[in-house]
Structures are given as C-alpha cells and as structure tokens.
Amino acid sequence: MARLEILTFPDERLKQVSQPVETFDDRLRQFLRDLEETMDGGPPSVGIAAPQVGRFERILLVDVSIKPKIKNHGRLFLINPRIVAEQGQEVAREGCLSVPDFTGNVSRAETIELEAQDPYGSPLSFTMTGFEARAVQHEMDHLDGLLFLDRLVSRRDLFRRKKYK
Amino acid sequence: MKNWFMVTLVGQDKPGIVAAVTRALYEGGCNLGEASMVRLGGMFTIMMMVEYGGDEAGMVALTAPVESTGLRIHIDAVQGTLHRHIEPNIRVTVYGADQAGIVCETTEALARLELNIINLETDVGGTDEQPIYILHIEGVTDTTREDIETALAELARRKHIETRVTSINTLIG
Numbered sequence A: 001m002a003r004l005e006i007l008t009f010p011d012e013r014l015k016q017v018s019q020p021v022e023t024f025d026d027r028l029r030q031f032l033r034d035l036e037e038t039m040d041g042g043p044p045s046v047g048i049a050a051p052q053v054g055r056f057e058r059i060l061l062v063d064v065s066i067k068p069k070i071k072n073h074g075r076l077f078l079i080n081p082r083i084v085a086e087q088g089q090e091v092a093r094e095g096c097l098s099v100p101d102f103t104g105n106v107s108r109a110e111t112i113e114l115e116a117q118d119p120y121g122s123p124l125s126f127t128m129t130g131f132e133a134r135a136v137q138h139e140m141d142h143l144d145g146l147l148f149l150d151r152l153v154s155r156r157d158l159f160r161r162k163k164y165k
Numbered sequence B: 001m002k003n004w005f006m007v008t009l010v011g012q013d014k015p016g017i018v019a020a021v022t023r024a025l026y027e028g029g030c031n032l033g034e035a036s037m038v039r040l041g042g043m044f045t046i047m048m049m050v051e052y053g054g055d056e057a058g059m060v061a062l063t064a065p066v067e068s069t070g071l072r073i074h075i076d077a078v079q080g081t082l083h084r085h086i087e088p089n090i091r092v093t094v095y096g097a098d099q100a101g102i103v104c105e106t107t108e109a110l111a112r113l114e115l116n117i118i119n120l121e122t123d124v125g126g127t128d129e130q131p132i133y134i135l136h137i138e139g140v141t142d143t144t145r146e147d148i149e150t151a152l153a154e155l156a157r158r159k160h161i162e163t164r165v166t167s168i169n170t171l172i173g
C-alpha cells in the first residue's frame, strides 16, 4: 500500500484526457487500494479520480457517506464510468483536492443515470441524485482534463436562479 | 519588502475602466490580489488588494492619472494576506416589500447567533411603485440552520418579509 502524491493545478497533467481501462487485473486492484489510502489519508474529500494522482486512466473513487443526511450508495470504485441520462440542473459550491484554497459555484445535473464497471470488469449501474451525482460529475470531469474552474458560475447566478421547492 | 494596499475606486461607469486602472498598476510594478468589482446604482465600484514595493505616497502617485478620468480613488495601507479563505456554511436570503431596516434587523439577528458574514449583497427589484428588497448573505456559523430559521421567522412575521436559510455543503473532490 502506498499513499500517492496528489497533483495540484497548474500542473498541466491535470488537463489531459484519460484512457479507458482494458485490463481488470491485480495491478488495477492494487492501484485502487492505493487510491483509497490516498483519499482516506488526505484532506477530507468525497471523491478522487485517478488522474489526480498521475494515473491517466478512467477510474474514480467516490464516497459521500461521510456527509450526514445524504442519499448515497456507499464507497464506489467506478471504472470507465459513463453518464447515460441526466435531468435537472442545480448550482452548488465545489472545491477540489487539486485546487487548494479556492471554492466556487458550479452547475451540475441534479439526477444522473450512471453506468460503469467494478474492479473485476462487471457492469454497474446507478441512479444518483443531488450531492452524490455532483461528486461523480466532478470526478468524471477530471477524466476529461476538466476542473471545476472550467465550469464556474458567479455568485449572483446562484442568487437569481436558485429555486425553492 | 512588499506592502499591501486596499485600493477603492468609485465613479461613473464606462467601458475600459478596469483595463485602464489595472494597466497603470501593472506598469507601476504592482501585483493584484483579491478584487471585487460591482456596479451599484449605475456607478462603477471596485476594491482591490494591491501589492506594491513602495509606500503609500508612491501608490497615490501611481494612481493619480486614473483619478484625472473622473474616478475617485481611496488608498489604505493594510495587513493583507492571501490564502486565508473562510468557507461559508450557511446562506440566508431575505426579501419583501422594500422598507427601512431589513438589513439592520436581519444582520442583528444573525450577529446574536454569532454568524460571521462573509458575503453580503442587496438589491432592489420590482417597480418604482412597488419596489422589492432582496438581501443575500453567506456566512459561517456553528448555529444550526433550524435555529437560524427560528430566529428569522420572528423577523419575517413582524416585517412581513420572506426569509430562507439553506446550508452550504461544499463538495471537495
């Protein structure tokens, strides 16, 4: 097990597109344990993407269960994730392990239908909503070389567009 | 050794003000920190943290040409620090028919709950005949959302205004 170094912007490697995982072997699963140790040992976060530790493959770890009162599917290793449907838009505040000391408002889909593979290559599918859906979308952006900085909206947008149910 | 100044500018809004001011600062060897520009009542306003190697008199001389364009400039030497953001964890929106005292009474109620305001914006919408006042606050507090809601509900009844309190749950990932 090893704790991996987290890349921080302006490291240009964070802007590159990651490749699909094709081989689901013990090396992959060893990397997942390292990724988990890195997330658990670092600053509190609800997810981490492989490119954040310099491995440019389509791999995420997401776990929003540390946040109270939030619907979640527990700790998820998501390989080759794909959003196949989405609904609604909601603005909320995000920060990033790779962008220290800055947070901003970002618009994301409220509900997503997600397909992915597990660490053995078996198919997974989830319907996610709210905070967990946001976490997956934030992490998936890392796979395409995007940071939340690429999606900032102003504070006033939140103020004017926020809908109360 | 570099010093921080808080530079405040106010004037008639017209295109190119920010470019003219920041060009003068850049050529004078200054470095910008955090800044916030907003149009208030049709006026241009900006506050900027400016890092500069010289003293206050030097800073005044540097910005003098900008003042000749009709902008009012105010310069304060400050103990500035970067990388000291405080994350808000609560959002309060208050709105209703425009009337005196909304900001005062809301912020007093929040101060009693030891809520520290990080951002505050107010605006007047509606029409000349029926103006509505909108107050938007982001702050940090240990008080629960429910307790803030209860405190503001009393204010809402008394002033016939609407109050909304929501948690800001910042996602780090």
Ligand SMILES: [Zn+2]
Pocket: A095, A096, A097, A098, A138, A139, A142, B172, B173
């Ligand atoms: Zn991130």
